[in-house]
Amino acid sequence: MLTPRDRMWAFIRKARKVTCQQLQEGVGSPHLNLETIQDYLLVLCRSGYLKQLNKQGHDARVRFDEVHFELVKDSIEAPRINKEGGKVTQGVVTLAMWRAMKAIKEFDYRDIQRAASLGDVLQVSAQTAKSYVVLLARAGYFKTVRAAKPGIPARYRMVRDTGHHAPAITRRKCVFDRNTGAFTWQQSEQEVCDGLQ
Amino acid sequence: MTKKMATASGGGVIAPTSNIGLVHTLMEQLTGRAAGLPGIGAFYGRSGLGKSFGASYASHPAGFNGIYVSCRSFETKKSFAEQICKSIGITAKGNIPLIVDAIVEVLSITNRPLIVDEVDYIVESRTLELIRDIHDASGAAILLIGEEHLPAKLKRHERFDNRVLTWQPAAVCSSGDFDLLAKQYAGDIQVSADLKKRVLAETNGITRRVVVNLENIKRWCDRKGVKEAPANCDVDLYTGRAPGRAGL
Numbered sequence: 344m345l346t347p348r349d350r351m352w353a354f355i356r357k358a359r360k361v362t363c364q365q366l367q368e369g370v371g372s373p374h375l376n377l378e379t380i381q382d383y384l385l386v387l388c389r390s391g392y393l394k395q396l397n398k399q400g401h402d403a404r405v406r407f408d409e410v411h412f413e414l415v416k417d418s419i420e421a422p423r424i425n426k427e428g429g430k431v432t433q434g435v436v437t438l439a440m441w442r443a444m445k446a447i448k449e450f451d452y453r454d455i456q457r458a459a460s461l462g463d464v465l466q467v468s469a470q471t472a473k474s475y476v477v478l479l480a481r482a483g484y485f486k487t488v489r490a491a492k493p494g495i496p497a498r499y500r501m502v503r504d505t506g507h508h509a510p511a512i513t514r515r516k517c518v519f520d521r522n523t524g525a526f527t528w529q530q531s532e533q534e535v536c537d538g539l540q
Numbered sequence: 541m542t543k544k545m546a547t548a549s550g551g552g553v554i555a556p557t558s559n560i561g562l563v564h565t566l567m568e569q570l571t572g573r574a575a576g577l578p579g580i581g582a583f584y585g586r587s588g589l590g591k592s593f594g595a596s597y598a599s600h601p602a603g604f605n606g607i608y609v610s611c612r613s614f615e616t617k618k619s620f621a622e623q624i625c626k627s628i629g630i631t632a633k634g635n636i637p638l639i640v641d642a643i644v645e646v647l648s649i650t651n652r653p654l655i656v657d658e659v660d661y662i663v664e665s666r667t668l669e670l671i672r673d674i675h676d677a678s679g680a681a682i683l684l685i686g687e688e689h690l691p692a693k694l695k696r697h698e699r700f701d702n703r704v705l706t707w708q709p710a711a712v713c714s715s716g717d718f719d720l721l722a723k724q725y726a727g728d729i730q731v732s733a734d735l736k737k738r739v740l741a742e743t744n745g746i747t748r749r750v751v752v753n754l755e756n757i758k759r760w761c762d763r764k765g766v767k768e769a770p771a772n773c774d775v776d777l778y779t780g781r782a783p784g785r786a787g788l
């Protein structure tokens with residue numbers, strides 16, 4: 344499944360030259376608002392992926408005018424850049440853990456924590472690794488090799504590698520897999536109720 | 541993400557264990573090689589040394605961001621190409637030349653290295669040639685990971701052999717590695733120096749066995765209610781050896 348950013352980028356790559364309005368039409372439904380589109384085009388421009396061909400007026404009004412943007416630097420994946428021009432870091436930890444699971448194949452959460460941490464650059468906490476591993480286990484991505492014992496965590500083997508996107512734990516506490524576009528685990532009504540005071 | 545983040549090339553990353561350090565150096569050599577040099581590296585060693593952790597390190601999204609594929613015994617050229625597509629996130633359409641063209645395009649645009657684990661499975665089949673084709677067409681850095689006999693097996697393919705820039709054997713678990721592992725797997729337990737020496741000797745430095753023994757030591761300490769594991773504690777050390785004719 345594609346995120347709004349992916350859909351915009353796919354159309355830009357195909358068309359090579361777009362205006363805000365053309366891009367809005369190009370991405371189709373679900374509808375994206377012009378401001379989102381304008382923000383993404385401008386930030387791509389600032390980081391050198393696009394070139395603004397006819398500059399007129401203020402940046403914030405680009406969406407109303409016939410301003411063309413041309414693709415000058417290609418990329419396979421949609422560049423994940425925020426408004427300030429920095430890289431979007433959301434999801435890196437999850438992706439690192441997902442890739443580590445595929446490479447190590449048989450693991451417990453401490454192995455994943457160790458493999459997904461990168462020295463002083465990225466520290467994955469034991470709690471993060473544990474909850475991700477436990478939820479993916481419930482969602483059926485692993486086979487249990489050894490059940491948990493007091494003091495010794497459960498050991499799993501990866502059995503369902505659905506693709507390159509890491510399954511996400513959403514705010515509503517369910518596991519969503521972008522590769523297949525499906526919820527792979529959801530809390531039952533009783534579990535939600537148990538969480539209420 | 542099309543660019544490697546500054547972390548991989550910028551240095552300053554503390555290598556957690558020696559094998560991670562070796563993979564880091566190897567990947568830097570491959571990705572930063574001079575023009576005209578081949579870009580294939582081989583990382584090999586006995587099972588359990590932590591090669592897969594090396595593979596995981598090389599494919600870390602905030603590090604070298606490699607494309608990870610793991611070979612299976614029944615791999616064909618097509619299934620291997622499809623695996624790479626899946627790992628990149630593109631759909632494999634059409635026949636092998638079309639798929640390989642798509643892969644080469646991605647590799648050349650993104651500069652992402654390709655990490656191929658369990659190469660032993662395909663080293664005797666013609667699937668190996670596909671790796672060479674991808675390497676020659678895209679110029680991507682490729683890391684091959686396999687068991688200890690990998691160099692001998694690769695050397696039989698002459699055209700492949702001279703494309704390998706670096707042969708890197710995996711290291712056995714050192715005393716420093718042991719301390720790092722102990723911190724991760726038995727954080728609150730103090731392991732005495734003699735016991736550490738005994739574990740390293742009995743396991744021949746195979747990292748996976750060291751981890752199993754650390755767990756055994758932790759359980760022993762929990763049972764006794766102590767925080768220190770003395771040299772003479774009666775923990776059964778896991779050595780991985782098959783049992784002999786004990787007691788007969």
